[in-house]
Amino acid sequence: xxxxxxxxxxxxxxxxxxxxxxxxxxxxxxxxxxxxxxxxxxxxxxxxxxxxxxxxxxxxxxxxxxxxxxxxxxxxxxxxxxxxxxxxxxxxxxxxxxxxxxxxxxxxxxxxxxxxxxx
Numbered sequence: 001x002x003x004x005x006x007x008x009x010x011x012x013x014x015x016x017x018x019x020x021x022x023x024x025x026x027x028x029x030x031x032x033x034x035x036x037x038x039x040x041x042x043x044x045x046x047x048x049x050x051x052x053x054x055x056x057x058x059x060x061x062x063x064x065x066x067x068x069x070x071x072x073x074x075x076x077x078x079x080x081x082x083x084x085x086x087x088x089x090x091x092x093x094x095x096x097x098x099x100x101x102x103x104x105x106x107x108x109x110x111x112x113x114x115x116x117x118x119x
Contacts, residue, residue, distance in 0.1 A: 023103070032056070035075070042076075045057040052089075054086070054094065058081075058083065058097070059082075059086070061082030065079060086100065090115050
C-alpha cells in the first residue's frame with residue numbers, strides 16, 4: 001500500500017504529483033485478503049519463477065505491514081523476502097511489480113536497487 005498511497009494525487013500533493021508521476025497499482029481485495037489465495041500464490045512463487053505469483057506474494061506482505069486492517073490470520077513473507085519477490089517479478093516483466101517499484105522509487109520509499117525495466 002505504500003506505493004499505492006504514495007502514487008495517489010490529492011489536492012495537498014498537487015506540487016509533487018505531476019504528469020510524470022507513476023500510476024498506483026490496482027489490487028483486488030478478494031485476492032489479497034483471502035488466506036487460501038495468498039498461501040497458494042506464495043507456494044507457487046517459492047517453487048517456480050512465476051512473475052504473477054511472485055508479485056502477489058510480495059505485495060501481500062507489503063499490504064500486511066501497511067494496512068492496519070489486513071487480517072493477522074494471513075501468513076505473509078517478511079518484508080525482505082517480499083522485496084526480493086517483487087524485484088524478481090519485475091525482472092521477469094510483471095507489469096504490476098514494475099509499476100509498484102517505480103511508484104515507490106519515485107516517492108522515495110524503495111530502498112533497494114531499481115531494475116532497468118522499472119526506470
